[in-house]
Amino acid sequence: MTTEWVLTLSCPDRPGIVHAVAGTLAEHGGNITESQQFGDPASGLFFMRVQVEASTGRDELVAALTPVAERFAMTWELDVVGRRLRTLVLVSKAAHCLVDLLYRERYQGMPVEVVGVVGNHPDLADMAEFYGKPFHHVPVTKDTKAAAEGRLRDLVAELDVELVVLARYMQILSDELCRDLEGKVINIHHSFLPSFKGARPYAQAHDRGVKLIGATSHYVTGDLDEGPIIEQDVERVDHSRAVADLVALGEDVERRTLARAVRWHAEHRVLLDGHRTVVFR
Amino acid sequence: MTTEWVLTLSCPDRPGIVHAVAGTLAEHGGNITESQQFGDPASGLFFMRVQVEASTGRDELVAALTPVAERFAMTWELDVVGRRLRTLVLVSKAAHCLVDLLYRERYQGMPVEVVGVVGNHPDLADMAEFYGKPFHHVPVTKDTKAAAEGRLRDLVAELDVELVVLARYMQILSDELCRDLEGKVINIHHSFLPSFKGARPYAQAHDRGVKLIGATSHYVTGDLDEGPIIEQDVERVDHSRAVADLVALGEDVERRTLARAVRWHAEHRVLLDGHRTVVFR
Amino acid sequence: MTTEWVLTLSCPDRPGIVHAVAGTLAEHGGNITESQQFGDPASGLFFMRVQVEASTGRDELVAALTPVAERFAMTWELDVVGRRLRTLVLVSKAAHCLVDLLYRERYQGMPVEVVGVVGNHPDLADMAEFYGKPFHHVPVTKDTKAAAEGRLRDLVAELDVELVVLARYMQILSDELCRDLEGKVINIHHSFLPSFKGARPYAQAHDRGVKLIGATSHYVTGDLDEGPIIEQDVERVDHSRAVADLVALGEDVERRTLARAVRWHAEHRVLLDGHRTVVFR
């Protein structure tokens, strides 16, 4: 029986990496179906993503790859193509991102399994439940913020969560939580970062009279609105659009930008290169 | 004999403006071929652009429109559709914007007449001359900056210049000159403003790891990189692009963004609404 | 009390139309907030869409406009801005367009009221019901086609349907039904028409090796895939995409193309100009 594996790795760049990896995979009967590499002259790092069909088991593959990984000082990961990442979605009142993610899981084969939805408001409980997802109402006030974050940590642990998606979640996570979940939390920011950081970006955009509005999906770090960017997109607007129109128009670009970032992350297409990302689409 | 006129106006918004204008034009035999209006709730201003065919002469039309304009406290302008604006282009070493503007004047009927090209470097003299444009080499150093600006003022006066285009001109105009030519100077900034203001925007963009690079064409005011935006556009990039690649890719988005802004300005499609623009495309 | 009205009209082009309409509206206390005109030299027709605030009632406005309409031989329509069009959505098994339309009605203020969903398969009943929409399962076989179409006609009549949306409905309506509902049925075709007419357009597109796939939303006429186009959009693809990928990628461009067409139709922004459309966005 054949499995399709996806191997991702990064390491200091030097000759022989592709040959060593391809050779190890070939020795164990692997047939490479898709492969991408990138050497970043700025960071001196090399990045690779390989999909390979093999009848070899996970343990055998890991055993074969470990010495190669050690020799080249690789950070690496091996997963089964299409395995669905256990995902927790955090929302407030805005529906558009949640609706789109649940639709894409159920109808479009996006490789995530939403194992729960957390809302600091109860508004989206019915949507979560329609898609068969447990909804957790975790209100946040100044006084309960620490307790609420404790509840989030518990859910991440109990549900074996691999990915947290902030789907227009209007609360700021603590630096400590951001650090503990680094590389596992994806946010959608409703502007073309680094333009219009901070609050009310559409009002800022309207005030500045821009001709395109944008959205940015990025990993969350302690440094608000400064995490590594995964995907950005824009939508054309004109003078006739009021702030409320920008908000409504922005929903489309937000949901598609977030959906692409989540899909690419779940397909192991996004690798970290310092505070930048390599995205093998 | 029939002429096609373009009338642009702005004034405080109140009922009856369209009716008064359309009525005055109809009384003088005008047939409206294109018309756009916009009332800005934020500024309380009303904007209108009308193209009208009429056999009436300019004096008669102005005489007819003047009382209407006074009644509604209009800022207004009347021009012949397609009249070419006398334009001075300022350049440094980069060719892409100049090449594109001269091509569009000669081959694409963009309604500008470039009456001269000024370069603080001599590199683009041959291109200007190929298109039959006088090239003025006006070097700028710290010591000669004031004199150079005097030369610019002289050229604007001598050549009856109506529009100045900064086509990747790498010198900053003085506040005084900016104020004196307000509304008549269009710049192309090589970033998606307000992101990456200031120097070396592509290096900033690369460092931030953005997934789209952009360009912004705007009127020049004393406040650097803050003038009213006319047009913006973006181009998709990925992790594999070095700073030099972003610069080269950026040239395409810069030249098309600037060309649109210049064309719309020359067609009297851009009206000022405070520090924002109304663009009737 | 003030109402915002939207007036749309078309008529043979001649001088004085704007003046006559604006004058009539002004006489009845109307304040024009948005207005667009277009004269088509090819067909000789003039098109106009006006939004006007007035405290006048419908009867008074109709009485005032009727003589103007007669004088210029106008086809015209007057509606309240934002009134929701009674809409019937027809589906088969594919969910993406239905999910998007129901989401946009509920969360994005798209001015339609879906009064029922008809499926020739039962698959999407749960989605319709989640959004509180009656679902009618009307199977279609060769033998029952006429009866099924009778059922559609009954639903259109019983529910006072103003707009029928074919949201990836995989059955072809009879010529007679198309004619009877002309101008009231919007379809989404999964190709960039007129490329790849007929069945399996994504397989055709893959076979031809195109670099962009598209979707076309159009009014349905008896002439299959030939009705007036309202909106088109495309998505970039490359050699690595199999037919199944094109189908999945195509869902995004289909749903947004259809949503725009439905919104513009419901906002009375689409006027017929022979077998072409004028879209006042």
Add this chain to the structure above:
Amino acid sequence: MTTEWVLTLSCPDRPGIVHAVAGTLAEHGGNITESQQFGDPASGLFFMRVQVEASTGRDELVAALTPVAERFAMTWELDVVGRRLRTLVLVSKAAHCLVDLLYRERYQGMPVEVVGVVGNHPDLADMAEFYGKPFHHVPVTKDTKAAAEGRLRDLVAELDVELVVLARYMQILSDELCRDLEGKVINIHHSFLPSFKGARPYAQAHDRGVKLIGATSHYVTGDLDEGPIIEQDVERVDHSRAVADLVALGEDVERRTLARAVRWHAEHRVLLDGHRTVVFR
């Protein structure tokens, strides 16, 4: 001294190809800087493009790769990265594509060397000469068509032409010439193929009322407008655009579509997969 080589290959897909190629390159001191692969399930073919830095000479690399190529029955090519392809550009009267190609060669480092420009009209001689390119006026009438084509063949031979670009050349090449130059002639067609094949595509597009116009760059085969597509792009239009506007707007999308196709071809990024192309961007 190090050279950067680009190796492109295609062959029947089977395990071990990447390993064999990477191994051979590694044995000869090559360091892979960029590599892309694709296996086409439809055709059963495997495609690969590798950029590799090596101090090895051409003969040694060819000798090392030849047995690998034979073992896997590869079609393959080895070139130096950045070597400029000797290119002949054919034009008629329209300037936009020629202007853009010459600009990109001179200012943007596009790896072509235009060794001559052929026009069946003399209009563009001055542009060619400004860029220092010999212009050959080869008029074509019904009677001189064969002789003119003979002149083209002579120029291709005399000038060691590797690539012929039809930059809005309004003559049809004979089937025989197409076959003889197969894979070496790139055309720009002014529609989104397969829509609007044949003459006057913008008039056809206007008549159909499309909302996007497009351009297609493709290899020329004997089968007119049916050669393998390299690149396509579109531009948004609306009802207000007459045929002449579509032609002018189309020039922008034509020149950028053709420029991308020529660049990718010259960078050895385009591989033939039957009547489709694999483009490793």
